[in-house]
Amino acid sequence: MNRGGDEKRTSWSISDLAQELDVSTRTIRYYEEVGLILPERTERGIRHYSRKDRARLRLILRGKRFGFSLDQIREMIELFGEDRSGRAQLLRAIDYGNRKLAEIDEKIRELGELREDILAFKQGFEQKLLEEHGEGKR
Numbered sequence: 001m002n003r004g005g006d007e008k009r010t011s012w013s014i015s016d017l018a019q020e021l022d023v024s025t026r027t028i029r030y031y032e033e034v035g036l037i038l039p040e041r042t043e044r045g046i047r048h049y050s051r052k053d054r055a056r057l058r059l060i061l062r063g064k065r066f067g068f069s070l071d072q073i074r075e076m077i078e079l080f081g082e083d084r085s086g087r088a089q090l091l092r093a094i095d096y097g098n099r100k101l102a103e104i105d106e107k108i109r110e111l112g113e114l115r116e117d118i119l120a121f122k123q124g125f126e127q128k129l130l131e132e133h134g135e136g137k138r
Contacts, residue, residue, distance in 0.1 A: 011048040014039075021061060028057065036060055036074060067103075072096050 018025045031037050032047075037056050039047040049057070056077060063073035076096070079089040 011050055012054060014047050017049055031060055067100055068096055
């Protein structure tokens with residue numbers, strides 16, 4: 001998509017945003033249903049997404065990619081509305097980021113243990129094959 005004029009645009013259709021951000025229109029509608037974005041509607045009910053909606057949607061998608069819940073994302077977005085300096089939002093993002101990093105570190109530790117267990121079983125099976133069937137009969 002040609003993004004050269006995006007800095008001058010003031011509204012986007014749902015299909016424009018879906019294409020630009022590589023998400024389904026259903027996903028965008030869901031975020032609207034749960035109140036994370038609030039597009040304006042024409043008299044005929046056609047949604048028009050503002051720069052603010054577009055920015056929020058990008059933050060939501062980034063938060064989801066990082067593994068944050070929608071409640072956590074909502075809280076971080078709403079904090080910016082309460083504190084325009086962004087300090088509270090940044091502090092909360094750092095807190096949630098630290099929690100997510102701890103979860104990732106734990107998963108990495110668990111995967112390392114699983115790898116070692118599988119490797120030990122594999123080596124045991126290979127040794128058993130060698131003992132039962134001789135080294136040359138693989």
